[in-house]
Amino acid sequence: MTAAARLPHEPARGIREVESGYDVEEIRADFPILNQQVHGHKLVYLDNAATSQKPRAVTDAIVRYYERDNANVHRGVHYLSERATEEYEAGRTAAQKFIHAADRHEIIFVRSATEGINLVAQTYGRKHVGAGDEVLISAMEHHSNIVPWQMLCEEKGAKLQVAPINDRGELILEKFEQLLGPRTKIAAVGHVSNALGTINPVEQIVKLAHARNIPVLVDGAQAVPRIPVDVQALGCDFYVFSGHKTYGPTGIGILYGKFALLDAMPPYQGGGEMISSVSFEKTVYNKVPLKFEAGTPDMSGAVGMRAALEYLNHLGMENIAQYEHQLLEYATGKVSAIPGVRIIGTAKEKAGVLSFVIEGVHPHDVGTILDQEGIAIRTGHHCAQPVMERFKVDATARASFGLYNSKEEIDALVRGIQKVREVFA
Amino acid sequence: MADLRDLYQEVILEHSKAPRNYREVKGADKKAEGFNPLCGDRFTVYLQMNGDSIQDVGFQGSGCAISKASASMMTQSIKGKTRAQAQELFGHFHKVVTGQSEDESQLGKLTVFAGVSEFPMRVKCATLAWHTLQAALEGKQEAVSTE
Structure with a gap:
């Protein structure tokens, strides 16, 4: 049974289930849009800060x-x-x-x-x-x-x-x-x-x-x-x-x-x-x-x-926050370990947004290459030009996580960034 | 499926890393600024005219690999050309990168940008310097914008 099928009448049971384990695969099944190929690859949607995808419960x-x-x-x-x-x-x-x-x-x-x-x-x-x-x-x-x-x-x-x-x-x-x-x-x-x-x-x-x-x-x-x-x-x-x-x-x-x-x-x-x-x-x-x-x-x-x-x-905001925090920690570790990558925004208290720049590569080129791998991120100034100025960059690449993103998708992002570095080597 | 190598050809990557004519032209009699407000790419194109001919051209600014390589190769291909020839070349270039024409015979080295037509989101990157050139030729005072 998908998470959506339980909605909206059994929230208490749902939350107990989440506490025993956040099942991201089950959650993903509630978002039909995620199940598609982009440029021959599985879609990896990491542009949630721009807009999030909708569970079937919403469109229904x-x-x-x-x-x-x-x-x-x-x-x-x-x-x-x-x-x-x-x-x-x-x-x-x-x-x-x-x-x-x-x-x-x-x-x-x-x-x-x-x-x-x-x-x-x-x-x-x-x-x-x-x-x-x-x-x-x-x-x-x-x-x-x-x-x-x-x-x-x-x-x-x-x-x-x-x-x-x-x-x-x-x-x-x-x-x-x-x-x-x-x-x-x-x-x-x-x-x-x-x-x-x-x-x-x-x-x-x-x-x-x-x-x-x-x-x-x-x-x-x-x-x-x-x-x-x-x-x-x-x-x-x-x-x-x-x-x-x-x-x-x-x-x-x-x-x-x-x-x-x-x-x-x-x-x-x-x-x-x-x-x-x-x-x-x-x-x-x-x-x-x-x-x-x-x-x-x-x-x-x-x-x-x-x-x-x-x-x-039904999922519980505490659970979502905790899960996204784990994703962010995982992604921060992996992405910052790639040579030539600098993370913009390293606050102690942070939510699921990972802005970065790659030495010698403009963020738009990063965005295009990742897109060819099926990975959707945002590139540009993110409607925050004064922030870009503060960090002395024209733009950044930004991966932003949602409740349905998985560690495998972060791994795909990391492989994508490595591919960027190969193209521009 | 579009291939990344169609877009990021070696020549383009090489020009983006070492752009030609990347300088202010001293005593330029025409210059214009162009920018793409969506991505922040920004270039200034300088022209030194000799009558109706482009005697010298240079550019400065910042942008992605496509926009920078396009600006670099544009300066090489228009030097010595008349205003009308440069504009005609832009016409051909524009048609090819927007996918309206597959006739690359007029483009010379600029054919490497043909792959851009497979990446509609990047057409503005490839044409930014050219729009800026056009503004300079027309003596426009205000910065041109891709939007």
Whole structure:
């Protein structure tokens, strides 16, 4: 029986099984896409930080929704509308439980983690950041946690402050603390770096910021699929993540915000769903979270995301984190032992991302040669150009692991890198 | 199935390791910058014109083996040519690397890039220097981008 076949009604039994042994072959059978040949080789998918593959439980749930439940939500009195609304709201509850938010109203559906950050910058940010104020980010952020703040600062005449990182790719906490000043209105940091794999000490970051009454947004796009996340334990004020990096569908993401903050924020976009009454003289906005969900939402996305989160719960995030950590350790040892290979990002606390450069070979050539071996990795700047600058490289090759990757696939990666060195010898 | 050796031919690897005319041309009367924002490849092409002819050409920058070798071999093949001849050569080159033509008769040594057509993701690498050359010939001020 595959792991998917047990879903979603027997999670307790599933988790006990995982504790007794993480069966990656059984898990792989849940992901039909993995079972194919690329350029005559078995596909080795190591680009999970870009997007993850979907278990059949997710695609089945989406098909089931369209074949059985589809209608517009929150407005029809008819039966299907009620059922679609239930399905959509069940997605919200699943996301709430997954990141341990206190209240399901603190979960807002957005298109992506990126949109979640933009929402906060354009609502909370525009309300609270003024001329001469500051927004603090870190030097390892993805462009999506830089540009929205840059746009805000430009509009308001505010200043974007950047806390530096060390040579291992870790945030220098003392510098971060020093940069939390009287004019800092919000701090925004990644939980796990997409380019370096660094896991940031978010709890400490939040404590430092809160000691000065500064709210913190955490970009969790790379963290939620990799490690257990508890937003209440972290204490952060906002947290964003994406569906598609979390083994769910594209086009949906989650913004978590503390209720009092969300309640006091102006709406993001205008339209249907986000109103409670409209006249040409005055519109009264809906309550949180619908206030932030203008227009017909991504219902099937919410359904698919819930299926993905249930799948992850079934495997257990602790188990996934532990397994991916083993993969990372194994890969780090093997890859760093290859002559001429340098690993970029060697933080003590790291999740399943392995960025590297090969002496004398451009990462794009690495990517093309590995692709010919059926190995999918990402090459380039990973939407983190300032990180590339910090490490004085134009680009890197990045292998990023997922819950279905195996040690054999790491061995294939190592053989692929050796082949690169042969071609360029 | 495409063979890696079709792409990474010895000549290409050799040029990528030891690019020719890899220098700023002193007193260049035309220059342009080209970059590929997706991968960060970035080259500057310098031209010294004599009337309508390319008297000297050089380039500098960073990029993958394909883009660097292409820039290197481009400089060799356009030196002494007129503007129109260089542009015509680019036309042939472009058609071959994008797979629109298999007629490599006009390409001379540049035929080694024919294998690029099997690797659509790498066409931009092979043509970056040429687009930059074209911008230089046209006297464009802004950096050209492959996107």
